[in-house]
Amino acid sequence: MTTFTTTRRVEFGDTDMAGIMHFSNFFRFMESAETEFLRTRGLSVSWYTADGVKLGFPRVSAACDFQKPARFEDVLTISVTLEKVGEKSMSYRFEFTNQRDEALAVGRITAVFCRTIPPNQIESLAIPADIRAKLES
Amino acid sequence: MTTFTTTRRVEFGDTDMAGIMHFSNFFRFMESAETEFLRTRGLSVSWYTADGVKLGFPRVSAACDFQKPARFEDVLTISVTLEKVGEKSMSYRFEFTNQRDEALAVGRITAVFCRTIPPNQIESLAIPADIRAKLES
Amino acid sequence: MTTFTTTRRVEFGDTDMAGIMHFSNFFRFMESAETEFLRTRGLSVSWYTADGVKLGFPRVSAACDFQKPARFEDVLTISVTLEKVGEKSMSYRFEFTNQRDEALAVGRITAVFCRTIPPNQIESLAIPADIRAKLES
Amino acid sequence: MTTFTTTRRVEFGDTDMAGIMHFSNFFRFMESAETEFLRTRGLSVSWYTADGVKLGFPRVSAACDFQKPARFEDVLTISVTLEKVGEKSMSYRFEFTNQRDEALAVGRITAVFCRTIPPNQIESLAIPADIRAKLES
Numbered sequence: 127m128t129t130f131t132t133t134r135r136v137e138f139g140d141t142d143m144a145g146i147m148h149f150s151n152f153f154r155f156m157e158s159a160e161t162e163f164l165r166t167r168g169l170s171v172s173w174y175t176a177d178g179v180k181l182g183f184p185r186v187s188a189a190c191d192f193q194k195p196a197r198f199e200d201v202l203t204i205s206v207t208l209e210k211v212g213e214k215s216m217s218y219r220f221e222f223t224n225q226r227d228e229a230l231a232v233g234r235i236t237a238v239f240c241r242t243i244p245p246n247q248i249e250s251l252a253i254p255a256d257i258r259a260k261l262e263s
Numbered sequence: 264m265t266t267f268t269t270t271r272r273v274e275f276g277d278t279d280m281a282g283i284m285h286f287s288n289f290f291r292f293m294e295s296a297e298t299e300f301l302r303t304r305g306l307s308v309s310w311y312t313a314d315g316v317k318l319g320f321p322r323v324s325a326a327c328d329f330q331k332p333a334r335f336e337d338v339l340t341i342s343v344t345l346e347k348v349g350e351k352s353m354s355y356r357f358e359f360t361n362q363r364d365e366a367l368a369v370g371r372i373t374a375v376f377c378r379t380i381p382p383n384q385i386e387s388l389a390i391p392a393d394i395r396a397k398l399e400s
Numbered sequence: 401m402t403t404f405t406t407t408r409r410v411e412f413g414d415t416d417m418a419g420i421m422h423f424s425n426f427f428r429f430m431e432s433a434e435t436e437f438l439r440t441r442g443l444s445v446s447w448y449t450a451d452g453v454k455l456g457f458p459r460v461s462a463a464c465d466f467q468k469p470a471r472f473e474d475v476l477t478i479s480v481t482l483e484k485v486g487e488k489s490m491s492y493r494f495e496f497t498n499q500r501d502e503a504l505a506v507g508r509i510t511a512v513f514c515r516t517i518p519p520n521q522i523e524s525l526a527i528p529a530d531i532r533a534k535l536e537s
Numbered sequence: 538m539t540t541f542t543t544t545r546r547v548e549f550g551d552t553d554m555a556g557i558m559h560f561s562n563f564f565r566f567m568e569s570a571e572t573e574f575l576r577t578r579g580l581s582v583s584w585y586t587a588d589g590v591k592l593g594f595p596r597v598s599a600a601c602d603f604q605k606p607a608r609f610e611d612v613l614t615i616s617v618t619l620e621k622v623g624e625k626s627m628s629y630r631f632e633f634t635n636q637r638d639e640a641l642a643v644g645r646i647t648a649v650f651c652r653t654i655p656p657n658q659i660e661s662l663a664i665p666a667d668i669r670a671k672l673e674s
Contacts, residue, residue: 137569138582139422143415143472144309145383149322150290150413157287158548165610171549172281172609178518185286189326195385198417198583199576244452244518246282248332274432275445276559280552280609287550295411302473308412309472315655335446335554336439381589381655418583419657423596424568427561446555459560463600469659520556522606 128208128262130163136200146195153188156220156233159204163218167260171237183237184248186215190233200224211261214238214250265345265399267300273337283332290325293357293370296341300355304397308374320374321385323352327370337361348398351375351387402482402536404437410474420469427462430494430507433478441534445511457511458522460489464507474498485535488512488524539619539673541574547611557606564599567631567644570615574629578671582648594648595659597626601644611635622672625649625661 134155142148161171164183172182196202205221220233239253253261271292279285298308301320309319333339342358357370376390390398408429416422435445438457446456470476479495494507513527527535545566553559572582575594583593607613616632631644650664664672 135569137565138416138572139424139565139568141417142412143417143419144319144321144379144385145417146321146385148413149325150287150294153287153290154548154550157550158546161549161610170610182281184281184283184332185329187326187328188286189324191324192322195321197383199572199581242281246334248281248283272432274428275435275553276428276431276561278554279549280554280556282554285550291411291413294413295409298412298473307473336435336444418593418595418653418659420595420659423599424561424564427564431561456555458555458557458606459603461600461602462560463598465598466596469595471657516555520608522555522557 130166130206131203132159132162133201133203134158136196136198136202138198141198146197149192152190152222152231152233155202155204156235159206159220160218160235163206167263169257169260180242182240184240185235185237187236190231192231194228194230196224196230208261211253211258213252216261267303267343268340269296269299270338270340271295273333273335273339275335278335283334286329289327289359289368289370292339292341293372296343296357297355297372300343304400306394306397317379319377321377322372322374324373327368329368331365331367333361333367345398348390348395350389353398404440404480405477406433406436407475407477408432410470410472410476412472415472420471423466426464426505426507429476429478430509433480433494434492434509437480441537443531443534454516456514458514459509459511461510464505466505468502468504470498470504482535485527485532487526490535541577541617542614543570543573544612544614545569547607547609547613549609552609557608560603563601563642563644566613566615567646570617570631571629571646574617578674580668580671591653593651595651596646596648598647601642603642605639605641607635607641619672622664622669624663627672
């Protein structure tokens with residue numbers, strides 16, 4: 127199990143009229159944390175190979191439990207745990223805390239390794255050994 | 264169990280560079296379908312009482328399984344089922360299909376009846392009988 | 401000059417902690433109105449030709465003056481006027497009113513006809529006669 | 538004239554199916570840069586006074602000219618210039634460049650000092666001397 131931690135600030139445009147971060151933005155924050163984790167491994171959520179083939183990790187499921195609201199200008203710490211790397215898919219767990227160390231939310235995303243067949247078909251593939259090695263490094 | 268159906272079109276700004284609707288927008292679409300369901304019952308997701316008390320249904324959990332991508336200009340049919348009304352919370356199930364009747368995604372949201380104590384504390388409350396009656400009508 | 405009118409409701413997720421529609425969403429609403437206008441002309445903001453060439457109308461400028469706020473559940477009427485079709489570009493004006501006929505905002509977008517050269521170069525082109533004819537119909 | 542510089546990375550969820558940052562997100566990036574500028578001055582775009590009065594700087598106009606696209610994982614440098622502080626309003630200019638020093642866009646926002654009268658009326662006010670002093674520091 128690999129754990130990675132990053133932070134992201136709640137912007138004004140992330141809030142809603144309830145005065146808190148709109149719940150959908152927790153999913154955006156999960157994705158940016160995932161992307162940053164992948165970047166530290168030399169990977170991404172979407173890229174082109176030298177041959178022009180588009181590869182990436184679209185999601186097949188996403189979930190989040192909300193315990194306390196995130197507020198404007200809060201700096202959220204997002205802890206990313208890569209819980210499982212399967213044949214084609216991988217599962218992340220995300221824990222959100224604020225600058226007062228209060229637990230705000232716990233999320234999960236399962237992503238599948240896919241290539242895009244132009245113009246827009248998407249096909250899942252076994253995760254290649256080199257990518258797997260980077261994920262588990 | 265109450266079921267309600269609405270539609271919403273995938274806009275250009277809802278898509279991402281994978282050429283499909285960004286997964287976070289399924290959660291926005293669930294919320295707009297929930298809001299529309301509540302509106303047909305004379306309710307909302309956030310409102311003020313005559314006394315200036317702010318009430319609403321913030322979410323405590325949200326989840327979605329993605330089967331097929333939604334694409335730009337697809338008209339999604341969103342079927343909303345109110346599966347359970349508890350003492351303080353209620354649980355919805357959302358089924359997304361496109362204009363070719365392909366199943367795209369299944370989502371769930373659990374929302375809790377809350378009032379906002381200014382400036383920004385949020386407290387859960389038992390769902391009042393009149394609101395419960397409208398929900399179950 | 402061609403004028404087209406559509407409506408769109410302000411969703412909860414479109415609001416911010418000021419209790420009004422976040423200003424950036426006026427730009428999203430302009431784009432969805434533009435897309436709907438183009439659709440009535442048999443056009444789109446982004447599409448593939450039969451040969452797999454990606455064409456579209458990316459924006460080169462966008463502006464909006466805000467007079468009154470749009471609020472949750474307001475149904476906005478968006479009037480789209482195609483003010484000018486130049487050699488490569490076209491300019492729209494958008495007027496927003498709410499359900500009480502209050503003027504909320506006036507926006508402008510200039511879009512340029514472009515093709516995408518894979519993987520991701522964008523080149524502007526003269527608007528072809530058939531597309532121009534549809535725009536001016 | 539005060540200039541302030543910050544950076545922000547283009548996230549996957551900021552892109553659209555054209556493979557570039559959706560134009561509406563330039564406005565979100567302007568706002569987060571403005572907020573960060575204000576924070577360095579001990580200010581914000583929205584806050585409560587000790588008496589519970591809600592103050593802030595809603596926008597009355599926003600505009601952007603787009604020269605080159607911003608792409609996924611680009612790190613944008615956003616230079617914020619406070620061009621003018623009027624009696625009630627202030628005007629910003631934003632310049633976007635990417636990590637290769639290419640100019641991408643130039644934006645402008647005019648914001649007005651306002652208080653919110655509960656539940657949701659908004660009234661413009663003269664910018665108080667202490668806030669003006671912080672802005673011009």
